Amino acid sequence: MSDRDTLLKILDLARWAPSGDNTQPWRFEIVGDNHIAIHGHDTREWCVYDFEGRPSFMAHGALLETLRIAATAYKLHASWSHRAGTPDTAPIYDVHLENDSNLKPDPLISSIETRTVQRRRMQTTPLTSNQREILRAAPGPGYNVEVTESFADRRKIAGLLWNNAHIRLTCPEAYQVHKQVIEWGARFSEDRIPSQAVGVDPMTERLMHWVMQSWERLNFFNQYLFGTIAPRIQLDYLPAIFCAGHLFIRVEKTPQTLIDFVAAGCAMQRVWLTCTAQGLYLQPEMTPIIFNWYASTETVVSRLKSVNQEVKKLATLFNSLTSDSKPLGHPVFLCRVGNSTEPNSRSKRLALKDLMQPINS
Numbered sequence: 001m002s003d004r005d006t007l008l009k010i011l012d013l014a015r016w017a018p019s020g021d022n023t024q025p026w027r028f029e030i031v032g033d034n035h036i037a038i039h040g041h042d043t044r045e046w047c048v049y050d051f052e053g054r055p056s057f058m059a060h061g062a063l064l065e066t067l068r069i070a071a072t073a074y075k076l077h078a079s080w081s082h083r084a085g086t087p088d089t090a091p092i093y094d095v096h097l098e099n100d101s102n103l104k105p106d107p108l109i110s111s112i113e114t115r116t117v118q119r120r121r122m123q124t125t126p127l128t129s130n131q132r133e134i135l136r137a138a139p140g141p142g143y144n145v146e147v148t149e150s151f152a153d154r155r156k157i158a159g160l161l162w163n164n165a166h167i168r169l170t171c172p173e174a175y176q177v178h179k180q181v182i183e184w185g186a187r188f189s190e191d192r193i194p195s196q197a198v199g200v201d202p203m204t205e206r207l208m209h210w211v212m213q214s215w216e217r218l219n220f221f222n223q224y225l226f227g228t229i230a231p232r233i234q235l236d237y238l239p240a241i242f243c244a245g246h247l248f249i250r251v252e253k254t255p256q257t258l259i260d261f262v263a264a265g266c267a268m269q270r271v272w273l274t275c276t277a278q279g280l281y282l283q284p285e286m287t288p289i290i291f292n293w294y295a296s297t298e299t300v301v302s303r304l305k306s307v308n309q310e311v312k313k314l315a316t317l318f319n320s321l322t323s324d325s326k327p328l329g330h331p332v333f334l335c336r337v338g339n340s341t342e343p344n345s346r347s348k349r350l351a352l353k354d355l356m357q358p359i360n361s
């Protein structure tokens with residue numbers, strides 16, 4: 001038996017799981033002494049990046065995996081199932097906890113709260129062969145981690161991200177999202193990304209804030225004043241070069257269902273926490289994968305034709321860069337990793353009390 005206090009402590013740690021743009025698409029309900037319900041949602045209604053809710057499902061997976069790891073501190077074995085009949089837009093996951101006196105605390109527990117995204121330049125020190133091996137084993141069966149580290153490979157990914165960033169910065173639907181998810185002038189943010197963690201220097205940060213006041217202003221700046229150049233260099237090109245390398249997490253069975261993406265999120269979080277435990281930092285580079293999902297299902301990203309054409313071209317480039325590794329499976333996550341000092345700005349989380357599902361809601 002576990003008591004409510006123990007479950008609250010587990011949830012208090014689990015809420016540090018990452019989610020796209022720090023949206024925290026979950027609320028918690030303690031149903032009984034051994035039963036927690038996670039009420040998920042996604043952000044596809046307003047967030048162009050949340051393609052069919054997949055990034056949110058991956059975040060749900062990250063949360064469920066973090067909860068499982070946190071529960072081992074109390075000798076509790078947590079297992080989850082998707083509640084039948086709940087819709088993909090509001091899935092409920094039932095987590096059951098069982099006492100297991102032989103269970104050892106998971107060594108990743110201490111990395112749960114310290115894990116954080118690092119969007120600035122990292123050192124180019126290569127991974128050690130031991131780190132490479134540990135990262136390859138981290139996601140578990142059914143997944144492969146492909147590590148690309150050479151300068152030539154980092155340049156190729158930098159080129160991909162350069163084109164990708166042009167889409168992000170000139171797409172009106174993405175502008176609406178950026179406006180909503182950045183907390184300007186902040187070092188920490190409970191429910192968004194603080195602007196100091198975005199990865200630009202203070203002057204560019206102030207300029208971006210001013211320019212992003214309206215789409216018309218941003219569009220003018222982009223078209224006539226080369227406005228995409230400075231952020232693309234700082235946010236995409238240089239970070240892609242200045243890191244140890246890029247990792248693809250590939251899944252052997254093509255992911256299609258909500259459960260496939262939740263499971264991919266569990267694998268992603270194991271890799272991310274393993275990086276932290278190894279003293280490495282990580283930044284997801286999910287948007288090329290997301291735009292590739294749009295292109296491969298012929299789904300329109302934007303009301304602007306030019307943006308949709310760029311998305312198609314990006315998908316062609318993405319596929320040409322990744323086709324040699326097809327036997328390793330379908331890419332579900334791309335990120336860069338490396339050694340670095342601790343970022344001095346990061347996203348925090350909503351308080352646990354604000355994440356508890358009101359009873360009867």
Ligand SMILES: Cc1cc2nc3c(=O)[nH]c(=O)nc-3n(C[C@H](O)[C@H](O)[C@H](O)COP(=O)(O)O)c2cc1C
Nearest residue numbers: 018019020021022055058116117284285286287347
């Ligand atoms: C599925 C998923 C996709 C993400 N994609 C990106 C991304 O493309 N670029 C990026 O900088 N951060 C990305 N993030 C990181 C989140 O923005 C970050 O985890 C969140 O803001 C919380 O911050 P923290 O990880 O520092 O706690 C992603 C996270 C998840 C779970």
